[in-house]
Amino acid sequence: MYVLAWGLEPVDRAAVEAACEQVGLPLETPDSGTPADHHRDDLLVAFLGAGAAGTAFADPREITASGAYVVTVQNAPNAKDTLRAVRSGSSFLMASPLGGERLVSFLTYLRDVAAPAAAQVLELGADGVLATPSASVQLTEGEVKALRALGDTSARIVARPELLRLTGEDPRDLLEALRARFREIGSGAQILKVPHMGFRLVGELRVETAAAR
CATH class of the missing domain: 3.40.50.2300 (Response regulator)
Incomplete structure (x- = not known):
């Protein structure tokens, strides 16, 4: 933004x-x-x-x-x-x-x-680069897996155990790192904690597939 x-x-x-x-x-x-x-x-x-x-x-x-x-x-x-x-x-x-x-x-x-909806759109490249129209940043493998799980379905709540299973990393540290990435590229997207349920992405994730490159 x-x-x-x-x-x-x-x-x-x-x-x-x-x-x-x-x-x-x-x-x-x-x-x-x-x-x-x-x-x-x-x-x-x-x-x-x-x-x-x-x-x-x-x-x-x-x-x-x-x-x-x-x-x-x-x-x-x-x-x-x-x-x-x-x-x-x-x-x-x-x-x-x-x-x-x-x-x-x-x-x-x-x-x-x-934040306007257009400022909450995230572009995730097949190479793991997360971008907005203003900036981009390289994500780790764990960050990519966590973000894709959160963004696969709109308003989907992902439980902590599922994130741990998918990434093999502490979800708390991983999601805090993703929030920092969002700030780094000036995104209005957010990751919200849903008490006793898990986490939810507020925003839209657009994922580039390797075949589309």
Whole structure:
């Protein structure tokens, strides 16, 4: 996952940059001639200046169509501009100057609780490389087996004994390692513990077969 900032005042762009650094989310700031709606599938949220939102270079609807969020940042909020931003497709409205603590809490919530479905898609290559549109990482054999077991069926709960049988490794350590891999490649996918039952993958795993290469 990553964050996009387009058309912001310098003070607001600096605030978004600082919050992204604290939360651990990459930030991209395309120049004013680059359309903001040209983004990768794993975009989490785009911060758009009020003057930019709705222009030919930054249409909120084009961004939210993929599931990502749009925050319109207003210099002097008023009812007319707020209504225009909502009608143009913005997900949230924030007033300039942006507050650091509020941004950190907001980004943390989106990252950990409300990541778009497109940001929860994982691509697993036949060579054991796990990837998102932004990054990739090599998995161990045990990590591959555990992830494939979790992702074979949507919303499937895999019991701890089954993971142990499949991998021959401590499931607790293995799943913690997978969670770290998810963070490393900026994925919104999660592995949840289901009390007294096992573990479940929140996200979509797309597996490449050797024959498809």
